[in-house]
Amino acid sequence: MAMLRVNPTRMELTRLKKRLLVARRGHKLQKDKRDELMKQFLELVRKNKELREKVEKMLMQVHSNFLIARAVMSNEMLEEALMFPKQDVSVDVSTKNIMSVNVPVFDYSTKSDDKANIYPYGFATTSGELDTAVGTLAEVLPYMLELAQMEKSAQLLAQEIEKARRRVNALEHVLIPQLTETIKYITMKLEENERGTIIRLMKVKDMMIEQARKAAAQQAKY
């Protein structure tokens, strides 16, 4: 296991121990965040799927209605009927915070309040199927906006989850082992040093005793 390049000093050891503590706490927090994000994400994806199926079903219906309208009206007549839209729709974008992720929120507003005021054409040259198609399209618009909002949120959340996961992994598999290893190394190094000192001291003591003994023997000779 890789190790940090540090001076095996006691000061360094305290510093590293502090870092390890922080890393452990960070790891726990990130892990909690990841789990919570995951929960939110799964919820969102489930709702998203439901909505998506609904929107797709409605769009399919619009498509088939248009097809019939298209079949009974000539191209020019159909295009003329739809060339000048009657209702104006504007979308406001704001953001919402989910677990420190900023997701977009779409709000739409229409120019006129009358829900039935969406048909921009006359009746004599158009088919009734066109009404159904345009009506369903108008109905599907809020859902489509919601869907767009959800999909973007899901995407952002996924990114955030990925980030949190990477952080957790980095802490768990790199930083924390590294720190523990280094701490272990420093501790060992320090212990080693200590032992060396003790040995040295013992050796010095032995040498001093030897010298003292030699000196005593010499004195005795004279």
Added chain:
Amino acid sequence: MSDTKYAYAVGRIRSMERKLLDKIGIERMVHASSPEEALKVLMDAGYGDSNARVSDAFEYERILREENKKVYKLIKEIAPEPEVFDLFLIKNDYHNAKVILKAEFLNQDFDELLLDTGSIPEAKLKMMIKERNTSDMPVRMKKAVEESIDTFNRTGDPQVIDLIMDKACFQHMKEMAVHSNVKFAKDLVEIMIDTINIKTYLRVKRMNKSWDFLDKALIPGGRIDAKIFIGKLEGPLESIVDELRYTPYGALLEEGIESYKKTGTLIYFEKLCDDFVMDFVKKAKYIALGIEPLIGYLMAKENEIKIARIIMVGKINGMPDDIIKERLREVYV
């Protein structure tokens, strides 16, 4: 005995009626294995240019439009009083006028939507509307254009353009039919107005609009008084059936509304309306001399083009054969 001057025209029409697609031809189109096959049946029936075989099924729209043009050209060529047939062309003029007006209000170019089958050349019409020089226009159209511009400027609502123009178009048609002294044409226009009004009534009712909107959307000049529709806007659908039971439209309404209530769509109702008009037009088959067979042929051809379009759209989009068949209109021959 002015009908005898139609002898030549009727002779030619009778010959050409043989080439109209009959039930068998349509069946062949519906059951064609591919859009290209279906188009080939059309080409065999004399559509398009016989020299250049068209292989691309998506060309069908152009072919149908050309066929339409060809028919009008032929009728105008052989008819002793070609101006009577302008009656069937002015709807294209009104369509062009709508496109020109809307394009102007939108400040965009929509020239590709203009039809070249009107009684007034589309470029001329465009100039007239653009320069507000309406003195050469038929009175009815002139009034409608002026009213559209005025109302749009006040309300900014594009729908009023269509409503005013549609109304003017059919009133204009009726005026021309009355003026031409052809009872068949007058009856035909009246039946068209009535069927359109019935459809409009149902559509407005479905949109939950108010009676004054319905009043704006209905076309005067039919046999059913607009007041009946306005009076029956509220209340159940059956009340209109009861009201009109003893008119020629009784059976049509009864069957159509039943299907509308069952399916919630007007597809079948629209088919019934077209068939109703066709049934009337079919009377022309039994008239030996006169303008009627010409009108009949014209309507038959328009109907055939409609059928061909339904089949081609269905084929290209892979609709099942029986669904296509449900949508098909009755044929003339």
Added chain:
Amino acid sequence: MENIIWAQILLNGNVLAMMGAALAVFLAGIGSARGVGIVGEAAAGVVTEDPGKFGQALLLQALPGTQGIYGLLTAFVILNRIGVVGGTAVELSPMQGLMFFAASIPIAIVGYFSAIAQGRAAAAGIGVIAKRPEELAKAITFAAMVETYAVLALLASILMVFGINL
């Protein structure tokens, strides 16, 4: 005075008989011409689209032509009786002249109208052969039914002409 001279000329028996003969030819003739004309136009329309139908169309076109022939026939018989064509000229009383005139009326008037009617029926027949060439016989039959009344009128005219005592 002038009026009396004119009246004398007009009431001359021979003049009246000649006028009868003329009437039979020209009314029935006009009728036939119109009838044949109508059918001819219709036939031309069909032949424009389908030149192969010429023979059948021609057959139908000929049908309304008979009234003209009947008119001519009646005129011949009258002229023969009053001796303008062959035989010796007979001096007719105004009464006899008027009778000849009356005898020509059936074929003249019936000929005129039946020829046009037949023309229309035959034009309709052209419509039949335009669609179903195999039904030519039926188309001819319908048009030929009109002929009956022209024949009856001819019969009446001829009987009347021969019934006049000279």
